[in-house]
Amino acid sequence: MTYDLIIIGTGAGGGTLLHALAPTGLRMLVLERGGHLPREKENWNPASLFVDERYTADERWIDADGKPFRPGIHYYVGGNTKFYGAALLRMRARDFERVEHAGGVSPAWPIGYDELEPYYTRAEHLYRVHGERGADPTESPASAPYAHPPVSDEPRVAEFRADLRAQGLHPFPLPMAIMLDEARPERSACIRCDTCDGFPCLVEAKADADVIAVRPSFAYDNVTLLTGAYAARLLTSPSGREIAGVVVERGGATETYAAHVVVVAAGAVNSAALLLRSADERHPAGIANGSGVVGRHYMCHNNSAFVAISKKRNPTKFQKTLGLNDFYWGSPEFPHPMGHIQMLGKSHAAEFRGDAPAFAPGIALAQLAEHALDLWITSEDLPEPQNRVTVARDGTIGLHYSANNVDAHQRLIAKLKELLERAGCERHLLPNALYLGKKIPIAGVAHQNGTVRFGTDPATSALDVNCKAHELDNLYVVDGSFFVSSSAVNPALTIMANALRVGAHLAARFGAAETAHAA
Template sequence: MPLSNPIPERFDAIVIGTGAGGGTAGYKLATMGKRVLFVERGKRFDDARAFQDEQAMQIEKQASDDRQFDFGGLRDRPFIGGIAGGSTSLYGACLMRPGPSDFTPGRYYGRYLDRSLWDWPVSQEEMAPFYTEAENIFRVAGEIGQATPHLMQRFMAYPAESLPLHPTNIALKATFEKAGLRPFTLPLGIDPSTCDRCSTCPGYICPPGARSSSLNRCIVPAVEKHNAVLLTDTEVTAVKSKGRRIVGLELKNSAGNYRVAADLFILSSGAIGSPAFLMQHGLTGGNDAIGRNYMFHLGVIFTALCARRTGAGREFIKQLGITDLYLSDDAAPHKLGYIQQLPIPGVLTMREQLPLPLPKWLLEPALTRNITFAGAIEDLPQYSNRVALRNGRITITHRYHPYDVLRAQLLKKGFLPAMRRIPSSLTFAMIAKNEKLHVAHQVGTCRFGNDPATSALDKNCRLHHLDNLFVLDGSFMPTSLGVAPALTIMANALRVIGSLL
């Protein structure tokens, strides 16, 4: 059934999914004169202020993927973006470059990794210019010249300067420096000139659009300035192929069913959605690497409850990062990860996470007096951790490696003494290894590599068995990095598109 107002039937490129990789890739193609179609199964939330409600966003998950997944018998919806812009419409926009060690994981994990994974197929030097380009597109606010131990550096001014440190963070920075650490201001994809300084930044849609998403920085400009087309609330119902090439898609939305064709296809549905899409449409080519090695960071949560109010729950205080412990000392060489300040969305979220349902009157003071940091431990790839499709339902199998848990314990032990220096506070820490639904930074299920026997994609993220289908999201990563993957996903999308044109 054709649409009453049909879109063109042929495009140069069709992008399935509008997250960090798909939005960036489609934008780059559009700016180079290509006719691009973005296909998004989620809705577009235009009234951001209507979605500042904690019940709607954190408990009911109105902006999360609307599908129920099977997590080892638990059926629920994880906290991953299910709207236009994907998870970039909800993330904290901490856009950090990884370190040199992230491209040579075999130096730290050699005994736990297959030899094919000891080095990424691309080097830090190859990726460097694309990190700069991605930071410019997403208007990252940051400060050069800071000590960010073990990470790649940017050597030119960021597109914007960071927001001034909150008074709580000025004092906190001095406290950590006395403990021998080098805290720095996080590079954030947030425009300081329009930021409302909301306390509930991650997990909510940004009311003024100050926080950079693939929607507002890539897709909207591509549509408004470069003749791209965006279809939301639209499902791909069939994929048409001929030999080693995809030739077209059948789509369905509330307006009807129709067909589109293109020369180039980009899949960007996330590390869960992309392998599931390939399985659903029979596009695995018999490659067992698709869906395997599912990873997401193991979180270590540090919280100090202070005698005085910290600004948490009322003001924007997510500003500080620490990477002194990214790599441990030579006496006990381990690769750990970064630590960043983290806001708590609200009292309902606190209540959900606690073992006992404490009353609101008790939780509200705790919210406004907390200082919270989260450490990210790089989850090692394991063949048994996977995304699968069983009877039409997406199923997730995941357990952290004992070495992941050991490194989480080391990070906890390393940072807790600094947290305990915070004046007039009660400090505690926990390793969030049992959380199923907060799948922070999911990656790895269609990893790239030079050998089809151990990877799903080639160096340029093309499926080994198809000539014109590329996977440009967190799926491509063979290891999960010691920082959030968003900037790397964006930079890699730019690298791949640059290699094609």
């Protein structure tokens, strides 16, 4: 069979695109290299996740120095959204423009915020985002309110919010994608537990791509999902203008599938790797890589997990309800963008074990967790061509990355420390043996983007504004690869919104094709 559409990957991009196109009747084959994530007690066991790495892919990539590392990536239906923190924020309108940073320039996108805005709204409604318009002083205009009210603070977080407001700041309800009904808790799927951020949801109340987008698509008999299906390479036609086949390794066998349109949505690292390892006579540098940009300009944000020690106990269960963007665009003393601050899911003693001295008793780590206020700090990194994905002859993925625009991130951390000292936290946040803040290392690929950038010029971009490859007539990329800059907010909502935008384009494309076939 030749399908109308093959989608490679079921995460924020591929899963959302599937959901958009499933009702059209198009014959779709969806390829997922992983399986369905098992529902088991270990889903909520911090040691299983953060010490044993039970669900992390068992593979090794190579850094720029040739050292192997285990990437924090997950291959399951729903992709990394099975483990994401479910905070879904829009990029600011100014993020789509050229922005001067302390460390360089963030380039303009080929589309503006206004073009993506209707799809942001659709994505927020699809993924059940709870939030409040107007509370974030940096937010851009929206065409509709959130469909669900903001998630309420628990008492210690409410006190922290009040302390920030007393300092003249504007903390806002963090937009969260969860199936929560606080007005009718007996009907709520979400139980406001302390195992949400970074955990798979055992009660399936996190609005991830699997639960929200992929599973409802099974209601349509035009959708076929193959799990355990690794897309090994793409084959091109004699002209080199079309993808003629997708070579899949599954169950020890090699199979080839064909479709009128192929959509790659394997994540910014694996999508770039697939295009690179598919090089052939017509595309010697890799599929869609005549510009040489495929695999380059990798971004993942300057991210730090930060622990403040509250003078009061913090018995909060669901802690991720507060965001702060007052320094997103800078401050009077530093007129450059700094970034975004948000609460993290509540920490557990097991999460501190890797940073604690070997002699630290478990009871001390438990007491540390009881007083912890956990925060996540994101600053924009810039698209440098030397930050890139490579593929060795044996297929091993290389990820070469050096952080940039770091000064802005350090200044944001310094700002946060000042705020915390005036917000009921210990002045010396942690003993010297532990981290005050933990910079996320190269293995932290949750925010990966930028490796197959889109644009109007085929000489400097791989994709056009509809995310179709400039050099091929039937190849699209709809994960975070298409980004040309990373902004300073989680990329997931922008990936979802863009998938809906590309879905509308593909529906129109197939509508014209179907009319022609019928004639």
